[in-house]
Amino acid sequence: MANGTIAGQHPEEVSFYEYDGKRKGIMGWLLTLDHKRIGILYLIAMLGFFAVAVSMGVLMRLEMLTTGETIMKPQTYNSIFTLHGVIMIFLFIIPGIPAVFGNFLLPIQIGAKDVIFPRLNLLSWYLYIIGGLLAIISLFTGGGIMDTGWTFYVPYSIRTTTNVSLSVFAAFVLGFSSILTGLNFITTIHRMRCPGMTFFRMPLFVWGLYSTAWIQVLATPIVGITLVLVILERFFGIGVFDPNKGGDPLLYQHLFWIYSHPAVYIMILPAMGVVSDIIATFTKKDIFGYVPIALSSLAIAFVGYLVWGHHMFTSGISDTSRVIFSFLTFLVAIPTGVKVFNWVASLYKGSIDMRAPMLYVMAFIIVFSIGGLTGLVLGTLDTDIHLTDTYFVVAHFHYVMFGGMGLLFFASLHYWYPKMFGRMYNEKMAKFSCWVFVIGFNVLYFPMFIMGYLGMPRRYYDYLPEFAPYHIVATVGSWIMVLGMIFMFANLIRGLYNGPRATENPWDGTTLEWKVPSPPPLENFDKIPTVHYGPYHRDWEDDRNEVVKEKH
């Protein structure tokens, strides 16, 4: 591999958990500058928010179990689906992989001791927490829980009496956290790579983080300004978006989606990097098409900026725009296809070890392909007009986001668990919970494709009796899926206390994080390493290539 091995060369160092710095106990965590501790802080906070948002999702499904009122009133339902979306999108899916695993692993994977701006890193976490707290405070203050949906569309968001201003401000603060993390990662990758770690020797996870960081820096300010304009509109009626004052509501949609579509790639690009790392490890061979996969991340990041209009096909934008945005949307499928084909090709002649992280990745490839391809159905102008604002969109979105980022968040958690916590979980239970989760996931979301196609609108509190069977199946699916998650987290938490101690490299991985102790010491490396090969290189491949050369 790249990076050869450092195994056996460490003196007896204490892990970053045990290291006694200037501050001890809780303050040692809350004022830490260590990227690993900050990653763990993000993980804890994020899982808390995730649990809340999942509970809301389950409540929504319960409400939809029968026609009419089941467990809540329509206004509560509106608030619940808004909160579910806001928390999931802004507090879990967007920051998820970069903030948790990016923080923990980026410096180690490029052979650095920390990120380049550790204080800024801690500030990002505090901004994240402040944003989250503001979102929670907004539930109990002002005119009640926001009911606009996570997109805050005007003119409704400037007219509703619910507490939109504070919720939107929370999203604004969270945006700052995202920008600062992105800035930190870009600079770290440019300035902190160890000797020999050229751009094309970086693990593909780092490439994913790098592409994402650019989107964070360039796109997030746009939504920040837009959300501030919504607040100004509400308080001072400045008339930028309000049509009664000569404003343009479509301008809001443009500005919102200029950020929020690339945000989809903020969510998915680091996750795709995880896929490459896991496949390389569990097939015991170099990834097929390293350079195309790396460059396709940049291509997705770039083209992803230019496709936002496909969210507005039925909003009244010009026909010219519709055609252009539809065309550009199809272009994004190309680099995504490059990745998927390369991953599948990497399996060929690999020594596949179907451990839990690999199982999650295989599930991801299938589920994400369904999500991606149904995205093309929505990106096509004529079919989109039929399907827009139906459950088909809900299904597509969850297949891409939860089936994409969500599954890979779990895959990452299982893959890097030994490194992060120094313990192992129960492998059989991990695989079992993966199966339960994936089955529940499909039972929950697949009926939504069908009922959406049949015309069931999204965000509706009630429905016609002919949609009842699909809603019942979906609700049962939500129970199975949650059961899978309960199994999974129970197994992971049990592993923390009772799991066997993890070795330095339990998966036979080749990237640098597998060359330091589990969990790593404070500054990761005794001495900064020097890298001579690509990230997934294995010695036996050199021998095989020699044999092939001799045969020819």
Add this chain to the structure above:
Amino acid sequence: MSHLNLSNTEEHIEREAQHEEVHLEHAEHDTGFGTYILVWLGLVGLTAITVTLSGISLGSLTIITALLIATIKTLLVANYFMHVKFDTTIFKVFIGVCIIIFLTMIVLTFFDLTFRNPLI
């Protein structure tokens, strides 16, 4: 597998630092107070032109002229006050990418506005 050397990189870091020092000295050498004052005078002059032109009716050229002057002013500020002119290529690439994306966003948004059906 022992391709990885645990070499001490102090030398490497020192080399980088020296390189940066040379680079900074070079930048400082190129830009004296005189240049900054000249650029500032240029900015003041361009602002005066913008204000003057705002009182003259140039029809559709008004916006183009204002944007052109603003672009020149931006370039002056970025190149001299923000030192982009003396920075390494990578920073210029970064700025170029940002400008391209910004322009693309503007163009794509105006494709909507320009061709939108006025009856909708």
